[in-house]
Amino acid sequence: MSEQPVVGIVMGSDSDWPVMEAAAQALEEFEIPFEVDVVSAHRMPREMIAYGEAAAGRGLKAIIAGAGGAAHLPGMLASVTTLPVIGVPVPLKYLDGMDSLMSIVQMPAGVPVATVSIGGARNAGLLAVRLLAAFDTDLAQRMAEFQQELNEQAAEKGRKLRSKVGGGASSFGFGG
Numbered sequence: 666m667s668e669q670p671v672v673g674i675v676m677g678s679d680s681d682w683p684v685m686e687a688a689a690q691a692l693e694e695f696e697i698p699f700e701v702d703v704v705s706a707h708r709m710p711r712e713m714i715a716y717g718e719a720a721a722g723r724g725l726k727a728i729i730a731g732a733g734g735a736a737h738l739p740g741m742l743a744s745v746t747t748l749p750v751i752g753v754p755v756p757l758k759y760l761d762g763m764d765s766l767m768s769i770v771q772m773p774a775g776v777p778v779a780t781v782s783i784g785g786a787r788n789a790g791l792l793a794v795r796l797l798a799a800f801d802t803d804l805a806q807r808m809a810e811f812q813q814e815l816n817e818q819a820a821e822k823g824r825k826l827r828s829k830v831g832g833g834a835s836s837f838g839f840g841g
């Protein structure tokens with residue numbers, strides 16, 4: 666990626682990538698330049714702090730941080746940067762990601778992390794797009810078009826279900 670990255674996607678281990686790549690995919694869809702790296706609070710504490718402290722100065726506008734288990738990476742990054750941090754709880758073999766979710770979502774007041782669902786890396790990417798779109802009318806327009814497509818896909822599902830099951834449109838009249 667040659668353009669200056671504006672979103673950093675970091676994770677505690679390369680084993681998180683199969684989950685985290687959905688964040689990268691969402692950013693690619695909106696042509697947002699991003700970088701990816703492994704940055705672990707537990708295993709690379711000094712590098713993690715250096716990454717967080719340098720992030721804003723390097724031109725990043727948001728950080729997406731994914732980790733599994735005792736997932737301290739998103740919160741620790743949030744403590745050393747002014748950037749918005751979006752946390753992705755990565756599910757591991759045991760505890761189904763509940764451990765990651767609790768580790769990321771229960772931040773002390775004053776140090777926010779915007780936590781998405783367990784394995785919700787695509788929404789993390791889309792949330793980063795929305796943060797950027799707040800200051801970019803062209804990007805906001807593209808987000809609106811994306812939302813319209815979602816609307817049409819959902820309505821189409823209703824049409825298909827009704828044609829399979831029978832009956833008319835819902836009493837609310839939507840779905841066409």
Ligand SMILES: Nc1c(C(=O)O)ncn1[C@@H]1O[C@H](COP(=O)(O)O)[C@@H](O)[C@H]1O
Binds near residue numbers: 732
């Ligand atoms: N939760 C963290 C942190 C951290 O929060 O700093 N560093 C690594 N990890 C997590 O350990 C899991 C297992 O990692 P390995 O697969 O490398 O053993 C990964 O999900 C990673 O995010």
